[in-house]
Amino acid sequence: MVDDNHYMTLALQQAELAAAMGEVPVGALLVLADGRQFAAHNEPITRHDPAAHAEMRAIQAACKACENYRLSGATLFVTLEPCTMCAGAIVHARISRVVYGTSDPKTGAVDSLYRILSDTRLNHQPEVTSGIMADACSTLLKDFFRQRRKQR
Amino acid sequence: MVDDNHYMTLALQQAELAAAMGEVPVGALLVLADGRQFAAHNEPITRHDPAAHAEMRAIQAACKACENYRLSGATLFVTLEPCTMCAGAIVHARISRVVYGTSDPKTGAVDSLYRILSDTRLNHQPEVTSGIMADACSTLLKDFFRQRRKQR
Numbered sequence A, B: 001m002v003d004d005n006h007y008m009t010l011a012l013q014q015a016e017l018a019a020a021m022g023e024v025p026v027g028a029l030l031v032l033a034d035g036r037q038f039a040a041h042n043e044p045i046t047r048h049d050p051a052a053h054a055e056m057r058a059i060q061a062a063c064k065a066c067e068n069y070r071l072s073g074a075t076l077f078v079t080l081e082p083c084t085m086c087a088g089a090i091v092h093a094r095i096s097r098v099v100y101g102t103s104d105p106k107t108g109a110v111d112s113l114y115r116i117l118s119d120t121r122l123n124h125q126p127e128v129t130s131g132i133m134a135d136a137c138s139t140l141l142k143d144f145f146r147q148r149r150k151q152r
Helices: A002-020 A054-066 A084-092 A134-151 B002-020 B054-066 B084-092 B134-151
Strands: A027-031 A037-041 A075-080 A097-102 A127-130 B027-031 B037-041 B075-080 B097-102 B127-130
Touching: A002 A027, A002 A037, A002 A054, A002 A075, A002 A097, A002 A134, A027 A054, A037 A054, A054 A075, A054 A084, A075 A134, A084 B084, A097 A134, B002 B027, B002 B037, B002 B054, B002 B075, B002 B097, B002 B134, B027 B054, B037 B054, B054 B075, B054 B084, B075 B134, B097 B134
Parallel strands: A075 A097, A097 A127, B075 B097, B097 B127
Antiparallel strands: A027 A037, A027 A075, B027 B037, B027 B075
16 A cells, blocks of 8 residues: 555656646556566657557556566556556556556546456456545646636 | 448458468558558557557557547448457547447457447447458458467
8 A cells, every 4th residue: 555655656747747748647657577667648649649548658668678468467557547448458468456546437447437357258357456646646637627728 | 331341351451461470360441531541450469569459550550640649530440349448549539430340259349248439428439330241350360260279
């Protein structure tokens, strides 16, 4: 739990980087079984890539470094509940544990709209922990959208 | 319908390229509103990337070329029913129409396990056509797995 908060703080720093770029502030940190860490943030607009969510970027960077399309033993920390796309990639990559901050009632696919990570019809179910530093993760998103509405 | 078969034939050629590489034979062709085409095939093992499904590769290539993370007006042809990851990316990219060949009862997220592309809680629902050249798409997959079992 102490560790979860530590890693989520690093994911939050990534989310702040996204906000500074005008991207929806979501950040992720992937910690491999051997301790290596891969940080990433949301940046679909900047990268012209609808798949450039924080989770996807972290998973793809780690897989490239490991030269393996699977990451058994890895834990993914992400500030916002993953969507269907990211939940699917988490299953494909065989990530062992997912820790997310705040829920996403609009597109969340772990607990909110779908429960993809606990679907036993799929061939992998990671352990899931939610609500870690949820207030900080949520506040960053709310502030971002409030600011954006003001600017319009 | 004639056009659907034409484009699915091109997607099938991509699937054959995947099979030749030892990858699960799934191919995709993305046709933009302006007629430009982006072909891709499944290659997660070769690329060390769990997200390197045919649909994702085609979407990412097209977005890069268009310098836009959305592809309104585009039609995606894919030989196999998309999974949750690819269905999510299709929604994020605002693809207008999805045409797939054969169903995927194990991981399909358009009609089989989930119905993500018709979920009105999400902010986009593409038109969906299924079963185009289904036998050819399915046979390619069955032959691939039969061959692989023999080799083990």
